[in-house]
Amino acid sequence: MRKYVSVWARTLACLLVLVSAAAAEATTVRVNYDVGYGNRITLRGSKSPFSWTTGVNATWATGNAWTYTWPDSVGDVELKPMINDATWSIGANYKVKAGTTVNIYPFFQGRAGTLVKINNFSSPQLGNTRTLRIYLPPSYSLNPLKRYPVLYMHDGQNLFEAATAFGGVEWQVDETANSLINNGQMDEVIVVGVDNGGANRIYEYTPCCDPQYGGGGADVYERFLLETVRPYINQNYRTLTTNKNTAIMGSSLGGLVSTYISRRHPEVFSKSGGLSSSFWWNGQALTQQVEAATAKVAVSFYIDAGTNSDGLTETTRMRDALVTDGYVQGQDLYSYVAQGAGHNEASWAARLSIPLTYLFPWQSTVY
Template sequence: MPVSPWNTLGPLAALSLLMSNVPAEATTVRVHYDVGYGNRITVRGSKAPLSWSTGTSATWGPGNIWTLSWANSVGEVELKPLVNDVSWSAGANYRIPAGATVDLYPFFGTASGRLQYVPSVYSPQLGNSRTLAVYLPPSYSENPLKRYPVVYAHDGQNLFNAATAFGGVEWRMDETANALIASGAMDEVIIVGVYNAAAQRIYEYTPCCDPQYGGGGAEAYARFLIDTVKPYVDQNFRTLTGPQNTALLGSSLGGLVSFHAGRNHPSVFGKLAALSSSFWWNGQALTQQVEASPTKVPVRVYLDAGTNGDGLAETTRMRDALVADGHVQGADLFYYVAQGAGHTEAAWAARLHLPLTYLFPWQGTAY
């Protein structure tokens, strides 16, 4: 362990020593990171007592939490943690408002997540099995003190691997997430790609019931996510489990089921992204439900459509229904028109950065 007063003092005495160094009205950062024996965390920042040229040492405490405080009168500060005042944390600068106490979970390696596959996940709700492709973000192995929001993304075989993707065109979701995290445009997230069940896709991704295509399994699929997939993910990975940290994402019928499940289960899914959604389903019945809703559902929503045969009119009608319901563009609603884009995997891959950064912006995670 680093040399620390915690090694020689009792808990109450150590706490008193730590608090004696904190200004009465203080802004505080707590850096959660295990640097290993003999190393330390320093902080560089934009305003005195910090500077960008030389780091200020943080104080180590139990749980490998490094704490640094300064007077509120300094105002908002931009900063970055470093290891031994040499290795800078990845991503953007952190913004620390005056008077706040902010927990940081940095990493110092390369911004490259990894994939882990979970085969043959059985659904008692649907009577079939499928694979989960789980993207673990760059810091997952490096900083075991950190927990992460989770995105449950449909049509999982299309997201990460061209060999399994429809038409051989993948979304490059892992590469996109890596780049956004490295640039500091989004927070780290776990992405669970839930494979579709091929012949059962239309049934599972749709509410009841379109005159031409039938369907009607959307609620059973939602229960599969809620009662089978999410408990497994929460038990086996370091997740943040609340609705504010749990999102759905999909395109086409996957957008439709994302919207359906998010609206019907806001206590589980607090965010959703519906790309090029099939809101035409069953005479736009889902849109009509929103238009008739007496109360706003507390879900953060991303909607988009392209201008090239991509259901833009139906998506715009859904946007209007959400606005009438109380959603506000730029706050809990992001509506985007993709000029020239059609209904293709390549088009969704090209704008994937928009829902990811909207739903999980840098420093937007509630720990």
């Protein structure tokens, strides 16, 4: 009897090993989308078992996750989901590496995001109020299963509407994001535009303290973002809250404060964008801090400047300081020189696609 038990045990062990190996060699995609009763998700792709001419049926599971699994011996695959093998998802193909499980949150209609305004938003830290302008990406109302990275931007009144923008020139953040998302160059993100404090702008956006302009309220503004704005956004919108999915960006003094805050709080912001940043502030004190740093901060930086009286010399010095600290161009640093560009909203709008696609490239969201 023991002999037969031993044989059975060995056979079972072999089967478990084979099952485990098969599982380890499985590549899986999960398409998270509610297609409605009677509809289905199909997949077309670049290699068998897929093709670009006829879709394979994914299997529905509770929670509206449509799943399909294939051997990882197929190799890396590009694919795209469809509804009823008739309606393509919007954006680029999805790249699936062999042996991985990839979650996809597509959308199939509606190519424009929406703008929500929260007026009279109170800052207990700064003792004032302002407007939050929140861009919700195209799929926000179409795919309630999806959560999104968040980009916090300063000078919110300049971002979306000419009527409130400085000089009547807006950044066109919503139009640019819509285009990049639809073309598959950028992941969908929620953009939170935080209006500046008007006459208090210099104070709010600057570390202490420039001999000519004073300032010094950046730490208080930082607390406003971290203790009031961000919790409100995370409580009221479907956000991804890890630092890998959270960025901060601005221009001029807004670029300065973005760099300053992200270096102090990489546990919150893993990505930082500065267009024409005012690195000249207080004798380039922030750049000196970077030059004196003994450890690299885990933040990916975008910095740029134009060639027309736009602080290119100071930005170049900051770039060199970051490179010395170990940042690598094209990896965790993107330094850009905008030929002929000046220090104004029109110049920033014209090159906005560059930082957006660097900070949030297609299929970079960490779910």
